[in-house]
Amino acid sequence: MTRMTSTVHNLPVRGDPILRVVPRPADINANGHIFGGWVLAQMDIAGGIVAGRIAEGPCATVAIEKMEFIAPILLRDIISVYAALERRGRTSMAISIEVLATRDRGEQEVKVTEGLFTFVALDEQHRPRPLPPQD
Numbered sequence: 001m002t003r004m005t006s007t008v009h010n011l012p013v014r015g016d017p018i019l020r021v022v023p024r025p026a027d028i029n030a031n032g033h034i035f036g037g038w039v040l041a042q043m044d045i046a047g048g049i050v051a052g053r054i055a056e057g058p059c060a061t062v063a064i065e066k067m068e069f070i071a072p073i074l075l076r077d078i079i080s081v082y083a084a085l086e087r088r089g090r091t092s093m094a095i096s097i098e099v100l101a102t103r104d105r106g107e108q109e110v111k112v113t114e115g116l117f118t119f120v121a122l123d124e125q126h127r128p129r130p131l132p133p134q135d
Helices: 036-055
Strands: 019-021 059-069 078-088 092-103 108-121
Touching (some): 019 036, 036 092, 036 108
Antiparallel strands (some): 019 078
């Protein structure tokens, strides 16, 4: 079994990723890296999955409170997107999102970006609604 090495020290212990994606050649910019907008979209999808579970229904992204690109994503990287509830309000929730790239055939794991996204639970008229009570 190959031992995975990491270029990022003190990574927190995580569960399974919410989303795992492989970028395609069309996702490459002129610098040979993945477009930032593509990464942002993957983060929004993963955050929306977590928010929808918490809200027990539809949600909308209303803000990105924090977003930081740490390292580029390369064409053959496998992207793992981790997302978890950071805080919740009456109708909204902040979801912390981290993206790791696995490269060199699984030999290296690199934290490439992180952010804090705010989602709002929506009712049938697409208006904010209260989140269900916490368990």
